[in-house]
Amino acid sequence: MLAIGLMSGTSLDGVDAALIETDGERIVRFGPTATLFYEDALRVRLRALLDAAPKLAVGDPEVARLSRIVADRHAEAVALLASRADLVGFHGQTILHDPANRRTWQIGDAAHLAHKTRLPVAHDFRSADVASGGEGAPLVPLFHAALAADLPKPLLVANIGGVANITFLGADGTILACDTGPGNGPLDDWVRSHTGADYDKDGALAGSGRVHRDRLDALMADPYFARQAPKSLDRLHFSARIAVATDGLSVEDGAATLAAFTATAIAAAPIPVVPKRILVSGGGRRNAAIMAALRDGFSVPVEPVEAVGWDGDALEAQCFGFLAVRVARGLPLSLPTTTGVARPMPGGRLAKPAIPGA
Numbered sequence: 001m002l003a004i005g006l007m008s009g010t011s012l013d014g015v016d017a018a019l020i021e022t023d024g025e026r027i028v029r030f031g032p033t034a035t036l037f038y039e040d041a042l043r044v045r046l047r048a049l050l051d052a053a054p055k056l057a058v059g060d061p062e063v064a065r066l067s068r069i070v071a072d073r074h075a076e077a078v079a080l081l082a083s084r085a086d087l088v089g090f091h092g093q094t095i096l097h098d099p100a101n102r103r104t105w106q107i108g109d110a111a112h113l114a115h116k117t118r119l120p121v122a123h124d125f126r127s128a129d130v131a132s133g134g135e136g137a138p139l140v141p142l143f144h145a146a147l148a149a150d151l152p153k154p155l156l157v158a159n160i161g162g163v164a165n166i167t168f169l170g171a172d173g174t175i176l177a178c179d180t181g182p183g184n185g186p187l188d189d190w191v192r193s194h195t196g197a198d199y200d201k202d203g204a205l206a207g208s209g210r211v212h213r214d215r216l217d218a219l220m221a222d223p224y225f226a227r228q229a230p231k232s233l234d235r236l237h238f239s240a241r242i243a244v245a246t247d248g249l250s251v252e253d254g255a256a257t258l259a260a261f262t263a264t265a266i267a268a269a270p271i272p273v274v275p276k277r278i279l280v281s282g283g284g285r286r287n288a289a290i291m292a293a294l295r296d297g298f299s300v301p302v303e304p305v306e307a308v309g310w311d312g313d314a315l316e317a318q319c320f321g322f323l324a325v326r327v328a329r330g331l332p333l334s335l336p337t338t339t340g341v342a343r344p345m346p347g348g349r350l351a352k353p354a355i356p357g358a
């Protein structure tokens with residue numbers, strides 16, 4: 001099938017879109033990719049919703065308004081690809097993730113997107129897993145496994161988005177995964193509040209600062225790091241602890257300490273053996289300070305995923321195209337070793353476009 005995958009990640013920067021041809025097990029080929037950036041006003045409204053999410057009612061009018069606007073932006077991203085497709089995979093915008101209380105919340109009006117694209121839209125990828133006691137995230141590991149089918153193992157794939165997550169692929173076929181800790185999210189927040197910039201371009205600020213080891217130790221004392229995998233995170237999990245740990249630091253030293261936090265948390269992830277290499281996707285692979293700290297934390301090569309021909313910006317969008325086909329075929333999206341769910345777990349729902357005149 002030809003699927004268009006759509007991902008709007010926790011950094012709230014916009015929508016990534018990608019075409020993929022797949023049967024949901026093997027990848028036949030990749031097609032064009034595109035990114036549609038959210039306008040500042042939308043980003044601000046989504047951020048307000050993210051901050052307010054724990055107290056929001058499901059029927060909140062701002063949720064309904066933004067769900068429709070998010071679907072409109074995704075329809076524009078689909079149009080940018082200008083490609084024929086059989087279906088769409090629509091992750092939606094996560095505003096809350098609280099699997100301990102069996103809640104995960106991705107907003108986005110799938111019926112509206114199906115109507116606008118005139119294609120079936122697979123969506124709501126995480127709820128079934130969470131309802132069955134799983135973490136509901138990360139969902140990218142089965143896609144990583146398909147992508148890396150012919151690569152030497154053991155292999156570690158790390159994604160550094162707003163939150164960071166890893167997939168460990170063992171030589172015996174083992175697939176282990178978890179969210180490791182913060183990605184760029186806290187660093188983005190820090191840079192935005194101190195300089196007004198959206199992010200620390202290429203890690204320049206972090207690279208010119210000094211890591212405060214005592215503050216880093218305080219951040220690594222979060223109980224999340226003592227938990228066994230599988231485990232997953234809300235985008236705002238570390239906010240209170242980070243506010244204390246960065247208090248009074250210069251903008252450069254705060255950035256350096258937060259970049260080191262991201263890398264240290266990845267290096268602390270529970271994996272069974274040292275991998276042959278580490279492949280890094282997501283915007284964090286462009287942050288030289290994070291990449292340098294990762295290279296310090298591991299004794300094996302740490303490279304952007306482009307080293308094996310993957311597209312580090314489009315990977316998550318491609319993943320949701322792949323998973324959309326798995327939704328259509330009723331195949332599992334998660335495993336006990338990736339989300340902690342009791343058995344391999346199908347999930348997602350399909351929104352079908354209305355038939356004209358029906």
Ligand SMILES: Nc1ncnc2c1ncn2[C@@H]1O[C@H](COP(=O)(O)OP(=O)(O)OP(=O)(O)O)[C@@H](O)[C@H]1O
Nearest residue numbers: 009010011161162163184199201202282283284286
């Ligand atoms: N040139 C760059 N230098 C440093 N950081 C960058 C650069 N380009 C992007 N980033 C970082 O990458 C972030 C976006 O990453 P990405 O698109 O992978 O996140 P996401 O998909 O929204 O998040 P998640 O994977 O958590 O859902 C930006 O917010 C920024 O912090």
Ligand SMILES: CC(=O)N[C@H]1[C@@H]2OC[C@@H](O2)[C@@H](O)[C@@H]1O[C@H](C)C(=O)O
Nearest residue numbers: 010094097137138139140163165316
């Ligand atoms: C709840 C949620 O949206 N989680 C995201 C987030 O962004 C990165 C990390 O945290 C990961 O767990 C997940 O996204 C990727 C695509 C995943 O499910 O694999």
